[in-house]
Amino acid sequence: MPNLPEFRSDRGYDAVSRTPPAAAMVDSFARPIDYVRISVTDRCDLRCIYCMSEHMTFLPRAQVLTIEELDRLCSAFVALGVRKLRLTGGEPLVRKGLMQLVAGLSRHLESGALKDLTLTTNGTRLAEFAADLAAHGVRRINVSLDTLDSDRFARVTRGGDLSKVLAGLDAARTAGLAVKINTVALRQDNLAEIPALIGWAHGQGFDLTLIETMPMGEVEGDRSDQFVSLDEVRRQLAAVWTLEPVSDDAARPGAGPARYVTVAETGRRIGFITPLSHSFCDTCNRVRVTCTGTLHTCLGQDDATDLRAPLRASPDDDALIAAIRQGVALKPKAHDFHIAPGVRPTVARHMSTTGG
Numbered sequence: 001m002p003n004l005p006e007f008r009s010d011r012g013y014d015a016v017s018r019t020p021p022a023a024a025m026v027d028s029f030a031r032p033i034d035y036v037r038i039s040v041t042d043r044c045d046l047r048c049i050y051c052m053s054e055h056m057t058f059l060p061r062a063q064v065l066t067i068e069e070l071d072r073l074c075s076a077f078v079a080l081g082v083r084k085l086r087l088t089g090g091e092p093l094v095r096k097g098l099m100q101l102v103a104g105l106s107r108h109l110e111s112g113a114l115k116d117l118t119l120t121t122n123g124t125r126l127a128e129f130a131a132d133l134a135a136h137g138v139r140r141i142n143v144s145l146d147t148l149d150s151d152r153f154a155r156v157t158r159g160g161d162l163s164k165v166l167a168g169l170d171a172a173r174t175a176g177l178a179v180k181i182n183t184v185a186l187r188q189d190n191l192a193e194i195p196a197l198i199g200w201a202h203g204q205g206f207d208l209t210l211i212e213t214m215p216m217g218e219v220e221g222d223r224s225d226q227f228v229s230l231d232e233v234r235r236q237l238a239a240v241w242t243l244e245p246v247s248d249d250a251a252r253p254g255a256g257p258a259r260y261v262t263v264a265e266t267g268r269r270i271g272f273i274t275p276l277s278h279s280f281c282d283t284c285n286r287v288r289v290t291c292t293g294t295l296h297t298c299l300g301q302d303d304a305t306d307l308r309a310p311l312r313a314s315p316d317d318d319a320l321i322a323a324i325r326q327g328v329a330l331k332p333k334a335h336d337f338h339i340a341p342g343v344r345p346t347v348a349r350h351m352s353t354t355g356g
Contacts, residue, residue, distance in 0.1 A: 022079060022080055022081040023081050024081040024082070024083070024285075025080055025081055025082075025324075025325065025328050027297070027328055027329060027331040028329055028330075028331070029331070029333055031282075031283070031284060031285060031331070032285055033082070033285055033286065033287055033328050033331070034081060034082050034083045034084065034285055035082065035083070035084040035086070035285050035286035035287075036074070036077045036082050036084070036085055036086070036286065036287055036288070036289060037085075037086045037088050037120075037286060037287075037288045037289070038070065038073070038074060038085060038086070038087055038088065038288075038289045039088050039089055039090060039092075039288070039289065039290050039291040040070060040087055040088070040089060040090075040092045040095045040098060040101065040291055041064065041089050041090040041091070041092065041094060041095040041291050042058055042059050042064075042089065042090045042290070042291055043058050043089065043090045043091065043094055043095075044089055044090040044091040044094065044122070045091055045094055045122070045124055045125075045160075046091070046122050046124065046157040046158070046159075046160045047157065047158035047159070048144075048146075048156060048157050048158070048184075049155075049156055049157075049158065050184055050186065050213045050226060054158055059291070059292065063292050064291045064292060065291060065292065065293050065308065065311070067097040067098075067100050067101050069293070069308075069311055069312070070101055071101055071104045071105065072311065072317070072320075073289065073293065073307060073311060073320070074101075074105055075105075075108070076317050076320050076321055076324060077324065078108050078113050078114050079113075079317075079321070080321065080324060080325070082114075083114060083115040083116065084114075084115060084116040084117075084118070085105065085114060085116070085117050085118075086118050086119060086120060087101070087102070087117075087118070087119040087120075088119065088120045089120075089291075090291070091121060091122050091124070091125075092119050092120070092121060093119075093121050093124075093125040093126065093128075093129055094125065098129075099129065099132050099133075099136070102117070102132075102133060102136045102137075102138065103136045105117055105136075106136045106137040109137040110137075116139070116140070117136075117137055117138055118138055118139070118140045118141055118142070119133070119138065119141055119142075120141070120142040120143075120144065120182070121141060121142070121143055121144070121168075122143070122144050122157075122160075122165065123143045123144070123145065123164070123165035123168040123169060124160065124161070124164045124165060124168065125164075125168065126141075126143070126165070126167075126168025126169070126171055126172055127164070127167045127168045127170070127171040128171075130168065130171040130172045130174070130175040130177060131171070131174075131175045133175070133177065134175040134176055134177055138177065139177065139178060140177065140178040140179075140180070141172060141177050141178075141179055141180075142179075142180050142181075142182050142209075143165070143168070143169060143172070143179055143180070143181055143182065144181075144182045144183075144184075145165060145181050145182070145183060145197075146183050146184055146186065146189070146190050147162075147189065147190045147193055147197070148162070148193070148196070148197060148200060149162075149193070150162040150163070152189060152190070152193075153165075155189075156186070156189055156190075169204070169206075173204070173205070179204075179205075179206045180206060180207045180208065180209060180271075181197075181201045181206050181207070181208040181209070182208075182209050182211060183197060183208060183209070183210050183211065184210075184211045184212075184213055185210050185211065185212060185213070185228045185230060185233055186213065186226045186228070187225065187226050187227065187228040188225060188226055189226070191228055191233070194210070194233060194236070194237070195236070195237060195240050198237070198263070198270060199266075201268075202263065202266035202267075202268040203266075205268075206268070207268050207269040207270070207271065208268075208269075208270055208271070209258045209270070209271030209272070209273060210230055210233060210270065210271065210272055210273065211273040212227065212228070212229065212230055212273065212274055213226050213227050213228075229274075230272045230273075230274050231274075233272075234261075234272065237270065241263045241264065241265050241266070242263070242264035242265060243261040243262075243263060243264075243270070244261055244262045244263075244264055245260075245261055246260040246261060246262055246269065257273050257283075257284070258271030258272060258273050259271065259272050259274075260272075281333065284298075284331075287327070287328060287331065289307065292308055293306065293307040293308030293309075293311055294306060294307065294308070295307050295323075295324065295327040295328075297327060297328060297330065297331035297332070298331060298332050301332050303327075303330060303331070303332060305323055305324075305326065305327030305330070306323070307320060307323055307324065307327075310322075310323045
């Protein structure tokens with residue numbers, strides 16, 4: 001493993017610590033919280049039509065946490081029993097210094113305090129960074145990909161180059177990274193292509209998870225025109241393949257929201273994330289932190305806890321940890337997602353600012 005940057009080691013969770021991980025935090029509905037998705041930037045090099053506006057206004061850099069602050073924040077969550085960290089964006093691989101952060105966080109993998117360090121990416125810069133990610137202990141990544149048609153890809157992403165993503169996937173495979181493809185089901189753009197996309201992914205050795213489009217942030221157009229229930233998609237797929245349900249324990253290695261089936265003909269899995277057609281809130285074990293240090297305990301609610309203020313107020317983490325515990329204690333029972341023609345988004349913030 002490459003040399004790691006130096007980090008402060010006076011907080012009880014440094015690189016040489018072998019202290020057993022703490023028990024997971026528990027919210028007021030008795031759900032253990034052991035999974036955090038942390039946005040490292042709100043910036044992205046694509047402008048996907050269901051995710052953000054074409055002309056986004058990004059945050060001033062002074063509001064965004066530094067790499068050292070992100071490391072300290074992630075480490076505080078690890079000290080509180082979080083076992084899985086997912087780095088997200090925006091697009092995490094456009095963040096300057098990301099590999100320094102990944103290298104630093106790998107010390108928690110080495111100590112055994114952290115079970116899984118992973119990230120979600122659009123894949124455009126994966127060819128450049130796949131080998132470094134693997135060298136620093138990342139074993140799995142999610143890659144967002146909604147179509148294999150280059151013209152359609154350029155339209156859905158507003159100018160993206162599909163060949164860069166495919167090159168990134170090749171680099172990830174070469175580096176030994178397990179890849180899961182994330183595909184948003186879009187009635188007008190890729191619904192008819194989904195069986196072929198799954199067939200391609202399984203042929204490449206990748207699992208694939210389908211996601212219902214979510215009403216977050218203002219975008220040009222009406223998302224209700226694009227929404228398709230994954231119940232409908234599943235019926236479409238069942239006419240093509242033999243779908244075998246997977247037991248919960250085997251289906252959720254990353255303890256995420258997807259419900260999986262195995263395709264008998266390929267031996268690989270399809271996941272279904274259904275925030276609108278089927279709630280999965282009763283088993284939610286995760287929270288999100290934005291690149292500005294705001295804790296959101298529910299993707300579909302406007303709850304927020306400021307972690308940046310206590311993080312920057314003192315080198316001591318007591319206030320930071322108290323704020324995290326307070327935020328987790330206020331985690332709501334369920335989201336309020338709904339989608340209909342002419343209805344404004346359930347939450348105002350864009351997915352790209354929330355943390356994937």
